[in-house]
Amino acid sequence: MHPAIFVSAxxxxxxxxxxxxxxxxxxxxxxxxxxxxxxxxxxxxFLWGVLCWLLWRWLGPRIQQAKAFCIITRxxxxxxxISIAEExxxxxxxxxxxLNRPHLTYWHRLAFQLDAELIDNMVIFWCAFALFRxxxxxxxxxxxxxAAAQLSVQLAHAQIATLRMQLNPHFLFNTLNSISSLMRIxxxxxxxxxxxxxxxxRITLERGQVQxxxxxxxxEFVEMYLAMQExxxxxxxxxxxxxxxxxxxxxxxxxxxxxxxxxxxTHGLSKLDSDGxxxxxxxxxxxxxxxxxxxxxxxxxxNPPKGSDGQGVGLANIRSRLRLHYGDQHTxxxxxxxxxxxxxxxxLPLQFSASPTEKLTRFGE
Amino acid sequence: MMIHAIVADDEVLxxxxxxxxxxxxxxxxxxxxxxxxxxxxxxxRATRPELLFLDIRMPGMDGFDIIGELSVGSDFAMPRIIFxxxxxxxxxxxFEIHAVDYLLKPFTSERLHSAVQRAREQISAxxxxxGRSNGRSSQDASSYTTRIVFKSRGRILxxxxxxxxxxxxxxxxxxxxxxxDKHLLRETMSHLEEKLDPQMFLRxxxxxxxxxxYLKEVRTEPSGEFTVVLVNGQKVAMSxxxxxxxxxxxxRG
Numbered sequence: 053m054h055p056a057i058f059v060s061a062x063x064x065x066x067x068x069x070x071x072x073x074x075x076x077x078x079x080x081x082x083x084x085x086x087x088x089x090x091x092x093x094x095x096x097x098f099l100w101g102v103l104c105w106l107l108w109r110w111l112g113p114r115i116q117q118a119k120a121f122c123i124i125t126r127x128x129x130x131x132x133x134i135s136i137a138e139e140x141x142x143x144x145x146x147x148x149x150x151l152n153r154p155h156l157t158y159w160h161r162l163a164f165q166l167d168a169e170l171i172d173n174m175v176i177f178w179c180a181f182a183l184f185r186x187x188x189x190x191x192x193x194x195x196x197x198x199a200a201a202q203l204s205v206q207l208a209h210a211q212i213a214t215l216r217m218q219l220n221p222h223f224l225f226n227t228l229n230s231i232s233s234l235m236r237i238x239x240x241x242x243x244x245x246x247x248x249x250x251x252x253x254r255i256t257l258e259r260g261q262v263q264x265x266x267x268x269x270x271x272e273f274v275e276m277y278l279a280m281q282e283x284x285x286x287x288x289x290x291x292x293x294x295x296x297x298x299x300x301x302x303x304x305x306x307x308x309x310x311x312x313x314x315x316x317x318t319h320g321l322s323k324l325d326s327d328g329x330x331x332x333x334x335x336x337x338x339x340x341x342x343x344x345x346x347x348x349x350x351x352x353x354x355n356p357p358k359g360s361d362g363q364g365v366g367l368a369n370i371r372s373r374l375r376l377h378y379g380d381q382h383t384x385x386x387x388x389x390x391x392x393x394x395x396x397x398x399x400l401p402l403q404f405s406a407s408p409t410e411k412l413t414r415f416g417e
Numbered sequence: 418m419m420i421h422a423i424v425a426d427d428e429v430l431x432x433x434x435x436x437x438x439x440x441x442x443x444x445x446x447x448x449x450x451x452x453x454x455x456x457x458x459x460x461x462r463a464t465r466p467e468l469l470f471l472d473i474r475m476p477g478m479d480g481f482d483i484i485g486e487l488s489v490g491s492d493f494a495m496p497r498i499i500f501x502x503x504x505x506x507x508x509x510x511x512f513e514i515h516a517v518d519y520l521l522k523p524f525t526s527e528r529l530h531s532a533v534q535r536a537r538e539q540i541s542a543x544x545x546x547x548g549r550s551n552g553r554s555s556q557d558a559s560s561y562t563t564r565i566v567f568k569s570r571g572r573i574l575x576x577x578x579x580x581x582x583x584x585x586x587x588x589x590x591x592x593x594x595x596x597x598d599k600h601l602l603r604e605t606m607s608h609l610e611e612k613l614d615p616q617m618f619l620r621x622x623x624x625x626x627x628x629x630x631y632l633k634e635v636r637t638e639p640s641g642e643f644t645v646v647l648v649n650g651q652k653v654a655m656s657x658x659x660x661x662x663x664x665x666x667x668x669r670g
Contacts, residue, residue: 240525240527246523247524248571250523250571254505276571300587300590411602412567413567413602414509417564
């Protein structure tokens with residue numbers, strides 16, 4: 053906030069107090085010049101305005117986050133020090149106050165003023181403190197609201213991106229082309245592929261707006277996607293999936309793996325004629341869930357720099373979704389394990405779904 | 418055995434596909450095609466088929482209404498139902514009215530074949546039961562489940578438990594292994610064990626149940642551990658405490 057806001061708001065308050073005192077002393081038929089009152093009150097609150105701004109400037113975040121212990125051991129002494137300091141400056145500016153006592157020394161005057169004003173000063177300090185905390189809470193609240201709004205926009209983008217994945221030249225047309233050519237030589241295989249494409253679209257639509265899903269649901273989707281890729285790549289790629297049984301219920305952002313697997317195919321595995329390897333693993337590291345996708349396609353150097361094609365957009369989308377969901381509690385790395393082997397690793401805080409799954413499973417007859 | 422079937426779907430291409438695929442099923446004879454609910458009802462009443470391929474969303478009434486209409490005041494046996502639909506939300510209802518299977522469009526010929534296979538088994542079992550005069554009812558097999566409905570990889574499966582080879586525990590889930598597939602279900606081993614007929618399934622380990630039909634042998638490993646070997650060569654670890662039970666079963670067999 054701008055210092056002018058602090059100082060002007062504070063001086064305005066001082067002027068109001070001065071007017072109030074002027075009216076009340078008039079009521080008692082006692083005369084003090086309005087000018088002196090305005091000067092005294094005005095200066096006092098001007099000083100407070102400056103002090104508050106300095107506090108805000110230097111200690112604002114620390115005051116907002118201070119815990120009870122810190123408030124007692126640090127902020128309380130600080131409030132006394134600042135209250136006294138303010139009074140010292142004020143007293144030195146008004147050597148002729150208090151009125152009618154011309155011969156007091158500076159220290160006597162200070163003691164006199166402190167006697168009357170220390171508590172008031174403390175109240176001003178703690179009001180400012182409360183105000184800072186309130187502003188902090190409000191800002192945090194707004195930030196959270198903004199993050200939530202941003203997340204839903206991001207998710208909408210992710211969904212559009214997934215749908216685009218199924219409807220873009222990359223995937224849908226290639227799949228349709230595969231079906232079209234299979235149709236002439238192997239009707240059953242073409243049929244299977246159509247069924248798989250149908251299931252994939254059905255699941256995508258069903259998921260709708262959900263932000264987090266269980267890992268086993270995400271893996272089910274991945275398995276379906278891999279089954280289609282397997283048919284397209286006809287035995288050129290060996291797929292290995294492993295999920296630690298403890299992690300089936302762990303929550304992951306919906307559609308987090310598929311774009312990465314698609315990248316593994318388009319930028320790596322598609323460049324191999326045989327012996328492709330794709331390893332997808334979900335493991336537990338203490339309180340973290342680690343997802344890794346490794347392929348032995350082409351290595352990082354063989355690919356054009358990010359952003360020059362679709363890859364950058366997909367990765368940027370994943371990065372920003374992870375950041376919005378987890379802040380700095382996650383990691384996202386792409387690295388070359390050995391030459392030609394690229395591994396993408398994501399670690400997330402391990403969270404489990406609280407609500408039971410709505411399950412279709414029934415036993416009968 | 419010849420099975421008379423009716424195909425009910427409002428879309429001509431959908432009926433055509435079924436007709437085409439059913440040509441590969443020699444036991445199925447299509448005796449009629451219905452393009453609407455009323456047409457289908459009339460056809461069923463006139464021809465009394467044993468099997469009905471039924472779309473759910475049709476103009477007029479839906480597939481369940483057709484079944485309701487047919488079962489009211491009819492003096493003939495209801496046909497077996499195989500649903501063919503693009504919607505997955507009716508699966509439980511279909512399961513509850515004892516439909517044979519639930520095919521999500523688009524489906525493959527293999528999927529259709531397995532549905533027809535099951536219909537055939539059910540129809541022939543009913544015929545045998547009718548042949549036996551006042552014989553034991555089919556409910557006789559007691560309260561154990563004979564099939565499970567669940568969703569797996571975008572398909573709805575009405576899986577007969579006899580297709581299950583073995584079941585492995587994975588924390589809060591169980592992995593159901595059939596000949597060709599594996600399905601992950603959120604279920605507990607103990608709950609499943611209760612539901613399954615002990616004459617058919619045996620718990621061999623805290624985390625494994627095997628179908629005795631597919632059991633080949635019990636091996637003692639050099640380490641002194643026991644292993645159950647299934648007919649397809651799959652090995653399942655076995656705990657010592659369950660060993661006595663299976664030896665007893667093997668001795669009987």
